[in-house]
Amino acid sequence: MVNGQVNPVLTIQPGQVQRWRILNASVYRYYKISLQNHTMYLVGVDDSLLEQPVPINEILLTPGERVDILIKADQTPGTYALQDLNSGITLLTLEYSGAQTNDQIPTTINSEIAQWVASLRQMDISSLRQVTMTLNFVRGRGAINRQVFDENPYILESPVGTYEVWTIVNQTGMDHPWHHHTDGAVVIDIRGGDPNYARLYTSVNGLKDTINVPAMGSITMIVPVLDFTGDTVFHCHILGHEDIGMMGIWRRV
Ligand SMILES: [Cu+2]
Secondary structure (H helix, E strand, O other), X not given: OEOOEOOOEEEEOOOOEEEEEEEOOOOOOOEEEEEOOOOEEEEEEOOEEEEEEEEEOOEEEOOOOEEEEEEEOOOOOOEEEEEEOXXXXXXXXXXXXXOOOOOOXXXXXXXXXXXXXXXXXXXXXXXXXXXXEEEEEEOOEEEEOOEOOOOOOOEEEEOOOEEEEEEEEEOOOOOEEEEEOOOOEEEEEEEOOOHHHHHHHOOOOOXXXXXXXXXXXXXXXXXXXXXOOEEEEEEEOOHHHHHOOOEEEEEEO
């Protein structure tokens, strides 16, 4: 369903550009989204806008991930399917309708955050605190560093005003969408899984808080710990895994 409806129709004027903000609000489904005959222009990720639109033909969206994309109605007027390539299901139908117009895809998004993220990618990470966290199943429960949340939660204490490098290692045979609250992170390495996903998110200058950790693979990110003291959480965003304990406490001191 999209906005609570099965295959709704969305109209677009010929020549019009629309901005779509897409959230995967499913409990566990992974979508690989593609719009028939149309290029999608990625302009935003979970927590920030990019410096310029990135043309893509498909994008993996795991539970909790968000993307902002631009769509231009530059094809023969008709109807086109927004598809999930994983299941073959049509999620939404785009229908050309109304008067011709001629919107342009902007060449720059001009995000100050993107410039800041670009500078973070230049950091000497060897001088930063390195943290490794593992995702596991233990006795049928979910765990981080083999600790189940409601039994004995793993607690990571991070000083506010610092940057840390986190590596999340998936020690299970299935993917898990990692999610942490508060500050978004700069993804610098993804091992395993969809190579397009890894290439995209290790290169775009955006802040992410939900990143797929491939089965038996890993992700590494620079985490700014800049605002807010207190306790928050990180967890797998497959809700069934979070519910059985694949969650930890992030204590910001
Ligand atoms: Cu999971």
